[in-house]
Amino acid sequence: MNPDVVSAIALLRRDNVLGNAQATLFDRVARRRLVSVRFEIRALLYAGVLLLTSGVALLVKEHRQDIGPWAIAGGIALAAAACLVWMIRKAAPFSWGEVPSPNVAFDYVLLLGLLLFASDLAYVEVEFALLGPRWPHHLLVVGVVYLLGAYLWDSRTILGLALTTLAAWRGVSISLIHGSLGAGDAGNLRASAVVLGALYVAAAALSVRLQRKAHFEEVFANAGLLLLLSALVSGVLGSELNWGVWLAALLVAAGLVMWLSFRLGRSLYFAQGVVAVYVGLLRLLFEPFRYHVTGLPFFLAALLGLGVLVLILAAHRRMRER
């Protein structure tokens, strides 16, 4: 029970702010006489899909010799097809606007079907080496199929998967856990990340401007900014000689992001810009003291942090968040 809300409902009913029917329903919920388990159902579905795909992956790994490649590939394809057929039967007609899910399982069956498809494609590629030395291109196929699935069935989750899979195809890992852009030549990775990031941000802008799945904007923009700003920060912190150029690029890009996000009322984009600028400027503060042990750069970093705090407070006061 939420006693504060319960007592407020009684007062609001007495003062005729709430009608009887409204107050009765709200009171039931506030007193926990009516409780939603929708979140729990979603969590179970998510865990189920996670376990199922892990089980299939393990089956393929341990028994590919016993079962045979055709049986494995055919079995997974059949399961994926079953999911996708169910999707097609249940899905609402396509629209460029936001389409609500027909039921709570829809998103998860879509996820399961596409993950099984991706697994099957990866297995076929590993087993039959269709693409040969260009095997990473199967990630491009998977990414494009995810993208199509996201648009067809209006899923921001699948769109997120599509964008990270396309980044993986270019060798870029959007992983906050590993803290790096991926394995391989840092320069190439940064270039790929900058290009992909700019493309995603452009896609976000076009989604809104053309009113084509405008609600995908946040997914495109967040993935794009994460890639773009991470690449620039990585250039500032990881380069030995031309870090100044990277810093200048970072300041320009992040400044632009902050200015635009301020105008658009997008706090998350603004936050990404602020954090990127702060981390990038730390190199500028610490670089002159690289070979001296002194507290001065820390002091300057603290002062910079105070400046950023003032900026955050001012931006929050003036930004009209959407």
Place this chain on the structure above:
Amino acid sequence: MRPESVTWERAAEVREAAQGWRRVEAIDAPTEQAIREAYPDPCITPSAVWRVLTAGMVTAVFLCTFGALLLAFRTDQLGLQVLMLLFAGASLVATEVLEVSPQSARRGAAGATAFWGILFLLVGFSLFLLDTVRVRYDDAIDAVLIASLLAWAVGSWRWGSPLFAALSAISFFLFLGRFPYGRVLWGLIGAVLAGLAARWLDEASWAPSHRRGAAILVVAGILAAYAVVNTYSFDARVLEDLGRSAAARVAPSPSLFVFAALATAVVPLVVLMWGVRSRRTFVLDTGVVLLALSLVTLRHYVHLAPLWVILTLSGAALVVLALAVERALRRAPGGEIAGITADPLFADERQQRALQIVPVVAAFTAPAAAPEEKGFAGGGGRFGGGGAEEKF
């Protein structure tokens, strides 16, 4: 908590509820406005993004200032302790100042200063015990755990932070684990704590954040009691390892293992039943997590089938269970059974679904293609994109 802060919190609860009612159009805009006027909340409450950003920058300022002073004065051990305690004091004073003003109380800065203040206090105290007073290591751990229990508990009570309540509970149980019969104490006190805290969950005289703290204590008590009876915890002597290094270890009898095996199966079911009967979703969620842990424990000791069979079947079972529950609830009269419904009610489902993008993408994205693997020659690729990163 200060009386003004409690009043602001209560008003914020009502306004948040009204926001939910408005979201599903159960009330119109003028009604929501009338409620907001009836329950004024002078506090500025930024969104989570602003709060996290502010807390992060306050942390950066705090740690950089500490680092600057540490290097500037090049202090010895005593100086380090004094500096830490000074910083702790300054942070706690800053928290009080920030909490007084409705302009700054909920911006995230007060939470950050309180957290670092208490942490520095505890680290400074630990260094004082070990380096200055030179007490024995085991005694120092005991003293620091008691200090931690008290400091986080006082912090939670004063500033209403559920995180501090959790840290206090963790310190408490770690301290209990230091005793020779730590396992017994964990079980007894865990059960008592869960029972006592549950009585305060709906207490009108408590501030909303204190009630949330009570919910944290209920979960902590349940988890502690479960940790006592879990078979793996018995077998691996997890709790006994928390004890003092000189403590004698007594091997548990076989009959206790049988009891533990039974309890591992029964406790999650009891918690689930409690969750369903009380219609408290956080208890229900705790029961689900415990049930999953019990199944993992079962699999650890009894190999019913190969792992892939277990994973696939349990995954399929979860999906079927979720769909069956959802269908049963949806088809029930009024869309509810015993006061439980699958409708989102007044929750912000759009936001919940947006938040789900991050774990899904983190779990299921294929690993990045490494350029040096271009020379693929069959059998060197990766099976990914399905939540797996198995190498062939």
